[in-house]
Amino acid sequence: MSDATRLLLENLNALAAGLFLLTAFGIVAMRQARACLHLFIAQSLLLAASAALLGMRFDSGHLYGVALVNLISKPIIVPWLLRKTSPAEIYTRREIDQALNIPTALLIALALAIGAYFLGIPLANAVGPEFRGPNVPIGIAGLLLGAFTLTVRREALSLLIGLLAMENGAFMAGISIARDLGMLVELAIATDGLIIVFIMGVLVRAVQKHVGTTAVGELASLREAAAKPAAEEVLL
């Protein structure tokens, strides 16, 4: 492989990683549940692209496998499973009141991404001198932004997407530092993602049926009741 091709692949990978980060921001900010799902699909495609490019760069068949698994499971099977298990209502929901307004959420997200950069660079350097690209810091940023999505969102679908985006982030870092993890493990992790979608879809359906909402984040009846007046109680 010539130096020019190598450079081209590295640059393309950097482009995919940059767009990946952009979709992670989008998932934090997007109000429409369906738009969140579309962003997540775009994110998974970018992850697959990054894996394929790194696969070419390092001539690693295993990374092609990762790309293929991502290409099939997330853009195709996840939406299909969601349609099968959960009520159609979750797509049409819009979140009017988030825990934080969007500019504040984006500012915090930006701070998280910068933090991820400072965390990721020394990690990537410690693994070895060879090319790591921007995957580690951006993967960590994706993980943190997914977790942040979970804390500011209330709607079932956005929460589910937040969880899956966290996993995407971990993988984004993983494809550059843990390149030869083994196909069995990759397949198992992909299957696991699908089980997550299935179980959460079933739960959302139950919540909608028995409670009448899909804004699961607003369920908050379980907490420590304020200490009740104990005057009339007999202390033994």
Added chain:
Amino acid sequence: MSVIAILFPPLIAALLVCIPSRKGWASGVTVASSLVVLALATRMAWRIAEGGSFAGELGPGWDNWIAVDGLGALILLLIALVAATAAVYSVGYMAHGGLTPAKSKLYYANYNLFIFSMLAIPLLAEPTLVWIVVELTTLCSALLVSFENTREALEAAWKYVVLSLMGAGVALLGFLVLFAAMHAAGGGTYTWAGLVSAAPRMPPILLQTAFLLILIGLGTKVGLVPMHTWLPDAHSQAPSPVCALLSGIETTSILYVILRLFPVMQAVPAAHAQTWALVLGLISAGTAAFLLLQVSDYKRMFAFSTVEHMGIILTALGLGAAAADYGAMQQIVSHSVTKSFCFFAAGAVLLAVGTREIAAVRSLIRRSPFAGSALVFGGLAIAGAPPLAVFLSEFAILKAGLAQGHYVATGLLAAFIVIAFFGVMVHVNRMVFAPAENGAREADSPALPFSCRLVLIVAAVPVLVLGVYVPKPLHDLLAAAAAALTR
């Protein structure tokens, strides 16, 4: 073969319960399979206790995927024990509410899959596969937590799934970093044992990052403060036998995964893994002890006590002495047997009075003498009264702490244990002995199902026996497990 044979009964049972059949088929299959699992686990634990091993038994190459040592065998034995008692308890408890065939199928299929995923944790040797079965434990138990489909149960299940999976996402990055550290150390097989031997060559920063990511990520599922918020909800809203599984062994088997990192981390003393364990453990034990004082739901009370006990175990590991490690192992055993008993007792109380409110339950000893005495016994046992199992193990930990010269940590731990004792016993006393507020004699409660009574009696035996002496084979097993915690 004998090693993985233990995984088959729950899988087969999960399939069998889906066959439409007479009433009692699903529960019968589940009880039978869990008894087989218990027998297999006992046999394996026995062999390990006698100094045997399972290395190479499955043929070349298998050791990279499946391995059982003292620690794994101990956790397997506990899972099998609680799974068996909870299965028998389920027979009467779940039938009490009048299960429809569809609900019964849902319950027992998930029950068996949940047991399967937990049994796989100590058996698997490859860390990323362990991560996957940890995820599976969450996913298989989610529908058990939401089983009653009330608003509260659904909320609890949702919180449980979201927070556990969020933690798992963080832990996944930790496991990938661990793999990268292995790679940077020049490769080797990615197993728990391989990690221990490669640890001295790993870049400390990678090892430290991986440890913290995994500690925080899986600590969420263990219920360590401040990631514990879901635990009291899920562990109180699920049906009581499921609570016994969640509190009694699920937390412990996830903690086991964190324990696996301790021998690895000893290669990097500068990473202060033990200090992290000590601090997180003390925070968990302390917070839970104070929260115990203000609970208003008796199942939540036992759930908070689980947070406290996880804190105690982690603190013991943080003390970093062989005696404390042994104490931690002993505490794992006594907590599992005692906490599952507590939830069986709580389930009996729930059947007798129909409410989870502490304030609504008075003079239980008159209304249902059996449930009342079980609750008192469970309360005393989990709070650590002598001569019961938890007392012995807590005493061992405190003794080891003092011998190590950790006076502040040991003092704090002792104080938290005492506060938690009062927290539990004040509530239990009021529920069982305080006279009813209006003074009128309340209606007698319905009789407890036979299987619940049977389990309450059988499950009390280890709580009592382990409080006075530790049998020789168990002692050997505990010693083997503690030995797995150091390089």
